[in-house]
Amino acid sequence: xxxxxxxxxxxxxxxxxxxxxxxxxxxxxxxxxxxxxxxxxxxxxxxxxxxxxxxxxxxxxxxxxxxxxxxxxxxxxxxxxxxxxxxxxxxxxxxxxxxxxxxxxxxxxxxxxxxxxxxxxxxxxxxxxxxxxxxxxxxxxxxxxxxxxxxxxxxxxxxxxxxxxxxxxxxxxxxxxxxxxxxxxxxxxxxxxxxxxxxxxxxxxxxxxxxxxxxxxxxxxxxxxxxxxxxxxxxxxxxxxxxxxxxxxxxxxxxxxxxxxxxxxxxxxxxxxx
Amino acid sequence: xxxxxxxxxxxxxxxxxxxxxxxxxxxxxxxxxxxxxxxxxxxxxxxxxxxxxxxxxxxxxxxxxxxxxxxxxxxxxxxxxxxxxxxxxxxxxxxxxxxxxxxxxxxxxxxxxxxxxxxxxxxxxxxxxxxxxxxxxxxxxxxxxxxxxxxxxxxxxxxxxxxxxxxxxxxxxxxxxxxxxxxxxxxxxxxxxxxxxxxxxxxxxxxxxxxxxxxxxxxxxxxxxxxxxxxxxxxxxxxxxx
Numbered sequence: 001x002x003x004x005x006x007x008x009x010x011x012x013x014x015x016x017x018x019x020x021x022x023x024x025x026x027x028x029x030x031x032x033x034x035x036x037x038x039x040x041x042x043x044x045x046x047x048x049x050x051x052x053x054x055x056x057x058x059x060x061x062x063x064x065x066x067x068x069x070x071x072x073x074x075x076x077x078x079x080x081x082x083x084x085x086x087x088x089x090x091x092x093x094x095x096x097x098x099x100x101x102x103x104x105x106x107x108x109x110x111x112x113x114x115x116x117x118x119x120x121x122x123x124x125x126x127x128x129x130x131x132x133x134x135x136x137x138x139x140x141x142x143x144x145x146x147x148x149x150x151x152x153x154x155x156x157x158x159x160x161x162x163x164x165x166x167x168x169x170x171x172x173x174x175x176x177x178x179x180x181x182x183x184x185x186x187x188x189x190x191x192x193x194x195x196x197x198x199x200x201x202x203x204x205x206x207x208x209x210x211x212x213x214x215x216x217x218x219x220x221x222x223x224x225x226x227x228x229x230x231x232x233x234x235x236x237x238x239x240x241x242x243x244x245x246x247x248x249x250x251x252x253x254x255x256x257x258x259x260x261x262x263x264x265x266x267x268x269x270x271x272x273x274x
Numbered sequence: 275x276x277x278x279x280x281x282x283x284x285x286x287x288x289x290x291x292x293x294x295x296x297x298x299x300x301x302x303x304x305x306x307x308x309x310x311x312x313x314x315x316x317x318x319x320x321x322x323x324x325x326x327x328x329x330x331x332x333x334x335x336x337x338x339x340x341x342x343x344x345x346x347x348x349x350x351x352x353x354x355x356x357x358x359x360x361x362x363x364x365x366x367x368x369x370x371x372x373x374x375x376x377x378x379x380x381x382x383x384x385x386x387x388x389x390x391x392x393x394x395x396x397x398x399x400x401x402x403x404x405x406x407x408x409x410x411x412x413x414x415x416x417x418x419x420x421x422x423x424x425x426x427x428x429x430x431x432x433x434x435x436x437x438x439x440x441x442x443x444x445x446x447x448x449x450x451x452x453x454x455x456x457x458x459x460x461x462x463x464x465x466x467x468x469x470x471x472x473x474x475x476x477x478x479x480x481x482x483x484x485x486x487x488x489x490x491x492x493x494x495x496x497x498x499x500x501x502x503x504x505x506x507x508x509x510x511x512x513x514x515x516x
Contacts, residue, residue: 078442143493149472160406172285172311176392195463271481
């Protein structure tokens with residue numbers, strides 16, 4: 001018997017303690033269970049323009065696709081992933097085109113771009129797509145895994161084995177991205193899929209969180225908060241307490257049941273304690 | 275005016291003018307040249323003028339200060355010297371005229387603001403790609419990629435005896451979405467799952483914490499050819515087939 005899942009969502013964005021404007025942006029579309037977060041770049045106010053345009057485009061495209069199956073697909077569909085995950089990737093390909101075109105038609109916005117991470121939940125299935133160094137994590141039981149691979153210079157170097165994770169964490173080059181939305185005419189979008197279980201937490205965040213707060217701190221905050229919104233608030237506060245060097249944005253998703261039976265509660269308790 | 279130029283991987287990170295007070299270098303944020311790297315001591319070294327000469331003094335740092343590749347405790351500096359601290363280079367620039375070639379070079383390559391996000395340019399991207407290819411050749415990743423990952427069942431009740439892993443997500447459990455359907459009462463919908471990443475296949479937990487070669491996993495764990503996976507009472511062998 002399949003247990004109906006319910007997603008409790010919380011989110012918060014903050015300027016941080018150092019920056020003068022917030023170039024991060026996020027959006028939650030509860031009716032679609034679609035969650036999108038973007039971190040803009042490009043100086044002046046252009047980073048904001050890029051991240052907002054990227055988030056808006058993803059939402060609009062997914063909404064359209066829900067209403068009409070004839071909505072065109074952007075980018076090359078991947079046969080290894082579901083139609084819905086392909087749709088999410090398509091939305092990011094379109095966002096890339098829109099930001100790139102906006103930057104090309106306005107000399108002041110030359111070079112603007114954004115990271116993006118998007119989650120779309122359909123029943124039990126989580127579709128993820130991302131570009132850049134904004135991340136998605138899954139906390140299940142007591143183990144938290146990063147589901148996204150950063151498209152940053154230091155992360156790529158770690159993956160090919162020419163830099164250690166410790167060196168990467170200490171590097172001055174952490175802000176150098178290898179991929180971003182809107183800086184090229186086309187972009188490669190990474191996707192992932194997961195089956196969600198009751199009790200899971202999915203976290204989407206900008207690098208303003210992960211550079212300031214360690215993974216264990218993040219995990220314990222998620223596990224000890226009363227609600228997804230409280231988690232989001234506490235994570236942003238932690239990032240600021242630890243220096244708040246960048247804009248920080250988080251979306252916290254908690255997978256719960258509409259009504260948990262005693263048996264289900266026991267099962268979750270068992271999983272979380274084992 | 276004289277100055278110190280902090281560089282990392284050929285990028286200019288900071289320029290500090292040399293005045294009458296000493297310039298301190300270290301990992302602690304209150305240094306004049308703050309290098310946030312674990313290889314650098316909190317108060318690593320300082321540069322100051324003594325009797326008309328510019329001097330570097332290492333402050334008993336753990337990993338040392340290097341002047342033109344030689345470890346120094348205290349040494350006189352001249353124009354063009356390179357100090358190496360951790361992986362950061364500090365160049366001594368005592369050219370008085372701003373129009374000299376050294377100063378021009380610095381102006382041509384404006385310091386990227388490292389706190390600001392930027393995207394690699396094409397040249398840098400090509401360099402990284404070359405490094406990735408070289409690293410790939412070393413680790414000989416390619417032969418494994420051409421082969422098909424399979425799971426063969428050596429114990430337990432499942433709907434098939436062998437599975438080819440085809441998609442991005444492979445679910446092991448009782449769910450109708452599961453690729454590896456485990457039969458029997460009390461089998462969780464999602465006991466475990468396998469995700470395809472760029473560099474291979476990763477096993478993650480579901481309602482059960484699976485074991486690889488007898489050891490319970492902690493978080494997503496990469497599967498290697500020949501690994502034995504235990505999920506509850508089911509045992510699967512992960513093998514790359516031709």
